Amino acid sequence: MVTQTYKRIPVAVLGATGMVGQRFIDLLQGHPWFELVALAASEQHGGRAYSEATRWRLPNSEMPVEVASLPVVACRPEALPGVKVVFSALPGEVAGDIEEAFARAGVAVFSNAKNHRMAPDVPLLIPEVNADHIAAIAFQRKERGWPGFIITNANCSATPLVMALKPLQEAFGVRKVLLTTLQAISGAGYPGLPSYDILDNVIPYIGGEEEKLESETRKMLGSWQEGQGFVDAPLAVSAHCTRVSTREGHLECASVELEREASPEEIIAVWEGYRPLPQQLGLPSAPEQALIYRREVDRPQTVRDRDAGKGMSAVLGRLRPCPIFSYKFVVLGHNTIRGAAGGSVLNAELCYAQGLLADL
Numbered sequence: 001m002v003t004q005t006y007k008r009i010p011v012a013v014l015g016a017t018g019m020v021g022q023r024f025i026d027l028l029q030g031h032p033w034f035e036l037v038a039l040a041a042s043e044q045h046g047g048r049a050y051s052e053a054t055r056w057r058l059p060n061s062e063m064p065v066e067v068a069s070l071p072v073v074a075c076r077p078e079a080l081p082g083v084k085v086v087f088s089a090l091p092g093e094v095a096g097d098i099e100e101a102f103a104r105a106g107v108a109v110f111s112n113a114k115n116h117r118m119a120p121d122v123p124l125l126i127p128e129v130n131a132d133h134i135a136a137i138a139f140q141r142k143e144r145g146w147p148g149f150i151i152t153n154a155n156c157s158a159t160p161l162v163m164a165l166k167p168l169q170e171a172f173g174v175r176k177v178l179l180t181t182l183q184a185i186s187g188a189g190y191p192g193l194p195s196y197d198i199l200d201n202v203i204p205y206i207g208g209e210e211e212k213l214e215s216e217t218r219k220m221l222g223s224w225q226e227g228q229g230f231v232d233a234p235l236a237v238s239a240h241c242t243r244v245s246t247r248e249g250h251l252e253c254a255s256v257e258l259e260r261e262a263s264p265e266e267i268i269a270v271w272e273g274y275r276p277l278p279q280q281l282g283l284p285s286a287p288e289q290a291l292i293y294r295r296e297v298d299r300p301q302t303v304r305d306r307d308a309g310k311g312m313s314a315v316l317g318r319l320r321p322c323p324i325f326s327y328k329f330v331v332l333g334h335n336t337i338r339g340a341a342g343g344s345v346l347n348a349e350l351c352y353a354q355g356l357l358a359d360l
């Protein structure tokens, strides 16, 4: 259990006006270790108050009064003096250079953007899965000469899949994964898809998503080797990604081939008994149970289960034998919480607990 009581670290959100930016703002309200002191977005907002620059879009909540009058400044380090940590919800078109400018200026960047995920010196982090990959930060800082650093979270559909696979990999080995996703419309940001395209419809294509899912899964389930870098897990992953007309929560149907035989009871016991580092450390955003297995025949369901563990748990169900691979199952993750802002906040908490934010 982490019990230090440092002064809270001043943090900012980049890309604060979008959906994921708003998730960051929401999750940082009253955070015990991080104090949200500034908001940044595109230059067009020119310092206007947050309440004038954007409308609050998160369901069942109002814009926090603490941020309503904050000016929306430009995404430049000099516009955010005193800020030691930034959470980036920037779109991929601009995230790359901006995030690097912050790391160069001595800021720790926790990014939701795709740009640096597959870089050979950037941890693609899910604290329940590959907390040891933060060892790459020392290498990144040295190689790039940065006093700060960049850590990214994973693609929102890779996140619950990898959380489900990690304990299976440890206990039985995993050789192959075949996956079909049913991804919510919020994954496309706001305003996202035209209603005429998505209502009464399923779209069997999300640009770049299948490639990300396949490569990110191998990186996260792989290892960080001093002197060698990231080594991918020797795992074949094939993904079909579809967009469905749910608002939040990516539901995924997976078939896996294991290296060793296992009974369904053993697999469920491994999932239910999984208690990785964030839970051991009691990190503020870590759900009590990283993985929840539902025994009902028709769960998990997107609308009923996406908020489990305040949107930070992966919810599993329907484990059954697969006539082609070893087993098949369903997994669900909240895409804008665990798969986006919540994932990055947990990454920052792990770094805080491991002392990586102390020397910024």
Ligand SMILES: N[C@@H](CC=O)C(=O)O
Residues within 6 Å of the ligand: 155, 156, 157, 183, 184, 186, 187, 188, 206, 209, 335, 336, 339
């Ligand atoms: N790329 C993802 C984003 C996650 O929510 C998607 O399109 O769903």
